[in-house]
Amino acid sequence: MQLLRLNALAPNFQLPPTAVTIGNFDGVHLGHQAMVSQLKDVAKTQNLKTLVMIFEPQPLEFFKGYEAPPRITSLREKVEYLTELGVDYIAIAKFDNQFRSLSAEEFADLLKNQLNAQSLVLGDDFHFGKNRQGNSEFLKQYGFAVTNLNTVDFNGERVSSTRIRQVLQAGDLSLAAKLLGRPYSMTGRVQYGDQIGRTLNFPTINVRMGRHRPCLNGIYGVDVVCETLSLTDKVKADHPAKLGVQGYQENALYGAGHVGTRPAIKQEHPEWRLEVHFPDVSANLYGLLMRVTFLDYLHGELNYPSLEALQAGIDDDVERLLEFRKNTPKFPF
Numbered sequence: 001m002q003l004l005r006l007n008a009l010a011p012n013f014q015l016p017p018t019a020v021t022i023g024n025f026d027g028v029h030l031g032h033q034a035m036v037s038q039l040k041d042v043a044k045t046q047n048l049k050t051l052v053m054i055f056e057p058q059p060l061e062f063f064k065g066y067e068a069p070p071r072i073t074s075l076r077e078k079v080e081y082l083t084e085l086g087v088d089y090i091a092i093a094k095f096d097n098q099f100r101s102l103s104a105e106e107f108a109d110l111l112k113n114q115l116n117a118q119s120l121v122l123g124d125d126f127h128f129g130k131n132r133q134g135n136s137e138f139l140k141q142y143g144f145a146v147t148n149l150n151t152v153d154f155n156g157e158r159v160s161s162t163r164i165r166q167v168l169q170a171g172d173l174s175l176a177a178k179l180l181g182r183p184y185s186m187t188g189r190v191q192y193g194d195q196i197g198r199t200l201n202f203p204t205i206n207v208r209m210g211r212h213r214p215c216l217n218g219i220y221g222v223d224v225v226c227e228t229l230s231l232t233d234k235v236k237a238d239h240p241a242k243l244g245v246q247g248y249q250e251n252a253l254y255g256a257g258h259v260g261t262r263p264a265i266k267q268e269h270p271e272w273r274l275e276v277h278f279p280d281v282s283a284n285l286y287g288l289l290m291r292v293t294f295l296d297y298l299h300g301e302l303n304y305p306s307l308e309a310l311q312a313g314i315d316d317d318v319e320r321l322l323e324f325r326k327n328t329p330k331f332p333f
Helices: 030-046 059-067 075-084 104-114 136-142 161-169 173-180 231-238 307-327
Strands: 002-006 018-022 049-056 089-094 117-123 145-149 185-191 205-207 218-226 253-260 273-277 289-299
Touching: 018 030, 030 049, 030 117, 030 145, 049 075, 075 089, 075 185, 104 117, 104 136, 117 136, 136 145, 161 173, 173 289, 205 289, 218 231, 218 307, 231 253, 253 307, 273 289, 289 307
Parallel strands: 002 089, 018 049, 018 117, 049 089, 117 145
Antiparallel strands: 185 205, 185 289, 205 273, 218 253, 218 289, 253 273
């Protein structure tokens, strides 16, 4: 897979003829996977290379900022999932004032001249260009071969990023896994926090989320792997007497995950955090790239009246999550 950085004024890439699909691809869910599968079929039939064009930031993030819908996947995660689907090129279009101002014809010119697009695979409600002027019929008249893909349903309802956000916010991790085609996870590097967890006797790792705000909120049982080395070997090397709780995946640790803004802690500027506490672990994990997979939803974030109450609440949460791990010997879904 080759990654391309695209903007409204980018020079033409030296690409072979391509079949292109376009969208946010937030979640890279079953509907997106069907789109890429159709793209690969079209490309094979027409002897073209496959190219997926995505936007960064996502358009609603550009227009609405923090009020935009929460992200299912970060840019890193999107690229990873699309790469796993076997596409030849991923073009990341920088969505800014210049890009949003492109007319429908200018956008079509970009597809033809910069991406060497010959054939397009699009959703049935696809619109583009300034004021959403363009659609599939416009692109056909421009000269592209266009294949429209109908939406994908699951249990009689459309699979969409909006639906998955709602399911995740409701804590239904099993249904989210079905709609995504995989358990929901977030990937990021361990960064320095404010060390408050240590003062409560519950040290945590602070995982960078790579999104303006997440789809989740609350306390979860999580399975954590390191993307660059064996997490269990790292923990064993740092402190052989504290190996933690074995996770479900190979070289994984099980832990108590928290996603939220920590209302029980006084902060001048509250921010969203993904934190994980590993029971009975003492290791230096800063800088490591972690994948946190969400397996069990316990409850939403609570506003405790004091740090003492917060500590007691965390203790109860950890005990309940360890009980889940004990009673669920196999991966839950």
